[in-house]
Amino acid sequence: MINKKSKLAGQIIFWLLIVVMFIYLVFPFYWTIVTSLKTENQLIMTPATFIPRDPVTKDISITFQNYGAVFRNDTFVRGIMNSAIVSFSVTVLALVFGSFGAFALGKLRFRGRTFSLYLILSMTMFPQISVLTGLYAVIRALSIPARTSMILSYMLFTLPFTIWVMTSFFKKLPDSLLQAANVDGATSFQAFYMVLLPLTVPAMVTTGLLAFIAAWNEYLFALTFTSIQSSARTVPVAMALFSGEIARQEPFGEIMAASVIVTLPLLVLVYIFQKRLVEGLTAGAVKG
Amino acid sequence: MRTTKVLALCLVLLLAGTFSITAGGQQEAEEAGPITLTVAAGAVGQELVLAKEAATAYMSMNPDVEVIVLETPDLTTDRLGLYLQYFEAQSGVVDIYQIDVIWPGDIAEHLVDLNQYGAASVAADHFPAIIENNTVDGKLVAMPWFTDAGLLYYRADLMEKYGFSEPPATWDDLEMIAEKVQAGERAAGNQDFWGFVWQGNSYEGLTCDALEWVVSMGGGNIVEPDGEITINNPKAAKALDMAAGWVGTISPEGVTGFGEEDARNMFQAGNAMFMRNWPYAYSLGNAPDSAISGKFDVVPLPAGDSGRGAAALGGWQLAASKYSENVEEAVDLLMYMTSYEEQKRRAIVGSYNPTIKGLYSDAEVLEATPFFGSLYDVFVNAAARPSTVTAPNYAEASKIFFSNAHDVLTGKQSGAVAVRNMALDIEDLIK
Amino acid sequence: MSQHRLxxxxxxLAMLLLIPSFLVIFLIAFYPLGSVFVTSFTNRTFASSVETETVGFDNYRKLLSLKIMKLEPIFDPDTGLQAIDDFSGEPAYQDPIDLLPRDPFRYKPLREFDLFGTRYVYAATDPKFIQSIEDTLFFTLTSVILETIFGMMIALIMIKNFPGRGGLRVAMLVPWAIPTAVSSRMWEWMFASTRVGVFNVIAQWMGYTDGQFPFLTDASTQIWAMIAIDVWKTTPFMALLLMAGLQTIPMEVYEAAYIDGCGAIRRFTKITMPLVKHTLLVALVFRTLDALRVFDLFQIVFAQKRYSMASFSYYQLIDNKMMGYSSAASVVIFFIILFFILLYTKISGGIQND
Structure with missing residues (x-):
């Protein structure tokens, strides 16, 4: 009896928690959408309205002019393409290099494992702005084209991340798997990609998604490396170049519309992969 | 051995993949005419269109030159950051830079002395304050393109409603009117109404606003053109204390986080009596769907104890890069873009304030933008920020000034302490 | 013999597998990172032909020198009592500016405090940097702790089977997907100091304020607003990583514990925690590292009212062109980050041991 009651209370708290978290995480995005559907006059009216309303009559009034303006912006539309190419390449490279490295660091015995881990992490321990000048010098010296230079420089933060996360996952896999494969006559490398790698799919999807989004949203490097080659500009740079008709005027509604547009493909991506995120679990097996 | 091969293959494939994806864009950027000139200009809608039209016009006159207009971020620090990366690399990819009025001193060493290319003869036509600002160690490093100055916007309809006939001539008048209108409008039901909005955030904009208060009070120009640091004086302290007194009374508490757009948003929504802002807010406020369209006007900023008002000088210049491969052609284009005809076109089409004195009495210009005539005095007398005399440390000097002023506005220190701190810090910096 | 060969x-094989990563490091990280270290010992000016000189540890001394000095009270000559300061209305003390040393770098007061009835001044040669370290550390510790708690809660919820979880997983990731440059501006707008901002509308509606509260300029709410934004932005990151970590827990272990009658809290501390420890460690390392380097959030929302360590470094480089000084600040950030990483690995018993 008591058990049943406490279970019900537990259920209520569980759902309440979900609702609170959900509001906190989603409300700002809702506000972004509402803002993108307002004209400037609706934006600056007081008090702010939760649904776009006319400043005078207070009737609901929605405008799509911000979206129109965004899609007429060539730099932005091309930016989505560029961002997709760059982020995809970065993610693939980071996952391939990262899983190689992580397997070595997590499952193989050799000297300098800890040192290698720290060395790799140290790539990402400076603020971006302070490595930018040196990086720009390297890129100019090797005359690397804009998109390639973004792909390479984003490895600065995606590679350490994938390696560290994947290493922790490889380490969790029992050593017996590797030994069994060795006994069966497989080389260590075969054991890696035929036995161990498939087991880390959820981890790969997770790190891949996080790395993809990090690359998608990078701004400072992209601004500098694409400044001359404007055809290579990525979405965040294109958005920074949004401006009003007149200097100093900030087209806030358009920026919000653009951010809704760039977020949607990422959400579709997450939806496609979300089942894989929890692949290792038997559904419902974990009881709270 | 097989492992090695697999690995090598992966690497080669991936690298080849990325290079082939990215190779396409590169070629198109390198395609060039006989001479290519690149102009780094703003990304702002109309400004960009005007710049591109100028480029097209120039190309039709000079068929052997191709002009590329490059968009750069509207955010000033981002733009400066980008320029500095080019200068650090001594790169000639950009031939002409659009630069802020406070930059010439700081980046002069990368710019061409335009006097050597015959600019001296034209320079006299421009406002002397800007030419002086752009002259570093006797070298004219940038040509004025368009100018900007702080103005006082006021609600003419509310002036009438509350029985005031003249816009405020002094800060005292402004405080008095603002208080009365604010109280009246709030009693009438608009609880969001405030008397006076301006730029109080801790950024370069506050340097402009605070410099206007200090100069109008007779407190000097922070650092005088001869290098003397004059900010530590009671008049300057009084000016800052005066502004601190507005916060929470006639200006919202949040004004210490306001930039230009925050102030305009409030004024344009009909929630402020007065606003200090740049000329750009004029045409936006008069747009057909604006709540205050036709209900407001602009005048020079009020006078303080000195008996005169002061407006901070803003605006943008064009400069030619020393690292350009075609300096002569670049200067020619630059001189064209800042010429009488070009500035006239920009004034008529986009109400960009010309820097050439003669244009303020040009009939066609005055017809298009009537308020230019009455504000001629404001533009010609605008107070330049001490950027050239403190170069190459202006950014830090300005930061010392605005962050101490901000501390006065937020009540962390008194005006007297602030001006002393400013003087000491600026002395450490430039001595 | 065979063991040895193995x-x-x-x-x-390990060396071969690590080659690509090290190649990347060599190509893109070696020179930029190395030059930050080297530059930090010079007075190099950015984008300038001014001659660069080596200045030893001068930049670090200027960044990090601190001093605490006693302040004498000021007595009113007429009454013989301690005078009252006009501005603050509190007892007056000697002005620290007169007292603090000025060579080779001038010390500037950071704050004053009382201890055992005596007034002291806490001064630094660069109070803005010291302040930025304090702010960034507070920001980092608070937001990382909150993110970890929220992230763990969400992860535990999200691995459950309930209707609509697919949509919820997507919704959960929204904050991480919006570019920071944009979401910071969105939050700045929501925190606006008038009723154009949604928080002022809500606060007024609930009767807390008059709808004019300056969240971003009021000293008591400033940093908390930043923490709210950062927690919102990065909780999904934490949740997603922990979710991946949780699912490597063999279900039999849970089932066994459940049958043994372990309570929920015991199950969490005894089973869940030890098993996600590694993932948690990695997640903490990267969150702390990012939070300590926080840049665009501070640059966009705070302008130059307050700095994070990285935005301080940014303004020193871009505005002041003091490349040497800015690099030294970055090296300080580097070592602070290193300290945290070593601390985490120490607490969790090392990255290599299980």
Whole structure:
């Protein structure tokens, strides 16, 4: 009896928690959408309205002019393409290099494992702005084209991340798997990609998604490396170049519309992969 | 051995993949005419269109030159950051830079002395304050393109409603009117109404606003053109204390986080009596769907104890890069873009304030933008920020000034302490 | 003998597998990172032909020198009592500016405090940097702790089977997907100091304020607003990583514990925690590292009212062109980050041991 009651209370708290978290995480995005559907006059009216309303009559009034303006912006539309190419390449490279490295660091015995881990992490321990000048010098010296230079420089933060996360996952896999494969006559490398790698799919999807989004949203490097080659500009740079008709005027509604547009493909991506995120679990097996 | 091969293959494939994806864009950027000139200009809608039209016009006159207009971020620090990366690399990819009025001193060493290319003869036509600002160690490093100055916007309809006939001539008048209108409008039901909005955030904009208060009070120009640091004086302290007194009374508490757009948003929504802002807010406020369209006007900023008002000088210049491969052609284009005809076109089409004195009495210009005539005095007398005399440390000097002023506005220190701190810090910096 | 050969082949394979990563490091990280270290010992000016000189540890001394000095009270000559300061209305003390040393770098007061009835001044040669370290550390510790708690809660919820979880997983990731440059501006707008901002509308509606509260300029709410934004932005990151970590827990272990009658809290501390420890460690390392380097959030929302360590470094480089000084600040950030990482690995018992 008591058990049943406490279970019900537990259920209520569980759902309440979900609702609170959900509001906190989603409300700002809702506000972004509402803002993108307002004209400037609706934006600056007081008090702010939760649904776009006319400043005078207070009737609901929605405008799509911000979206129109965004899609007429060539730099932005091309930016989505560029961002997709760059982020995809970065993610693939980071996952391939990262899983190689992580397997070595997590499952193989050799000297300098800890040192290698720290060395790799140290790539990402400076603020971006302070490595930018040196990086720009390297890129100019090797005359690397804009998109390639973004792909390479984003490895600065995606590679350490994938390696560290994947290493922790490889380490969790029992050593017996590797030994069994060795006994069966497989080389260590075969054991890696035929036995161990498939087991880390959820981890790969997770790190891949996080790395993809990090690359998608990078701004400072992209601004500098694409400044001359404007055809290579990525979405965040294109958005920074949004401006009003007149200097100093900030087209806030358009920026919000653009951010809704760039977020949607990422959400579709997450939806496609979300089942894989929890692949290792038997559904419902974990009881709270 | 097989492992090695697999690995090598992966690497080669991936690298080849990325290079082939990215190779396409590169070629198109390198395609060039006989001479290519690149102009780094703003990304702002109309400004960009005007710049591109100028480029097209120039190309039709000079068929052997191709002009590329490059968009750069509207955010000033981002733009400066980008320029500095080019200068650090001594790169000639950009031939002409659009630069802020406070930059010439700081980046002069990368710019061409335009006097050597015959600019001296034209320079006299421009406002002397800007030419002086752009002259570093006797070298004219940038040509004025368009100018900007702080103005006082006021609600003419509310002036009438509350029985005031003249816009405020002094800060005292402004405080008095603002208080009365604010109280009246709030009693009438608009609880969001405030008397006076301006730029109080801790950024370069506050340097402009605070410099206007200090100069109008007779407190000097922070650092005088001869290098003397004059900010530590009671008049300057009084000016800052005066502004601190507005916060929470006639200006919202949040004004210490306001930039230009925050102030305009409030004024344009009909929630402020007065606003200090740049000329750009004029045409936006008069747009057909604006709540205050036709209900407001602009005048020079009020006078303080000195008996005169002061407006901070803003605006943008064009400069030619020393690292350009075609300096002569670049200067020619630059001189064209800042010429009488070009500035006239920009004034008529986009109400960009010309820097050439003669244009303020040009009939066609005055017809298009009537308020230019009455504000001629404001533009010609605008107070330049001490950027050239403190170069190459202006950014830090300005930061010392605005962050101490901000501390006065937020009540962390008194005006007297602030001006002393400013003087000491600026002395450490430039001595 | 065979064991030895196996080890040698493992060593060789490990080296081969690490080559791509090290190649990347060599190509894009070696020079930029190395030059930050070297530059930090010079007075190099950015984008300038001014001659660069080596200045030893001068930049670090200027960044980090601190001093605490006693302040004498000021007595009113007429009454013989301690005078009252006009501005603050509190007892007056000697002005620290007169007292603090000025050579080779001038010390500037950061704050004053009382201890055992005596007034002291806490001063630094660069109070803005010291302040930025304090702010960034507070920001980092608070937001990382909150993110970890929220992230763990969400992860535990999200691995459950309930209707609509697919949509919820997507919704959960929204904050991480919006570019920071944009979401910071969105939050700045929501925190606006008038009723154009949604928080002022809500606060007024609930009767807390008059709808004019300056969240971003009021000293008591400033940093908390930043923390709210950062927690919102990065909780999904934490949740997603922990979710991946949680699912490697073998279900039999849970089932066994459940049958043994372990309570929920015991199950969490005894089973869940030890098993996600590694993932948690990695997640903490990266969150702390990012939070300590926080840049665009501070640059966009705070302008130059307050700095994070990285935005301080940014303004020193871009505005002041003091490349040497800015690099030294970055090296300080580097070592603070290193300290945290070593601390985490120490607490969790090392990255290599299980």
């Amino acid at each position: 080890e040698r082949s493992e060593q060789k």
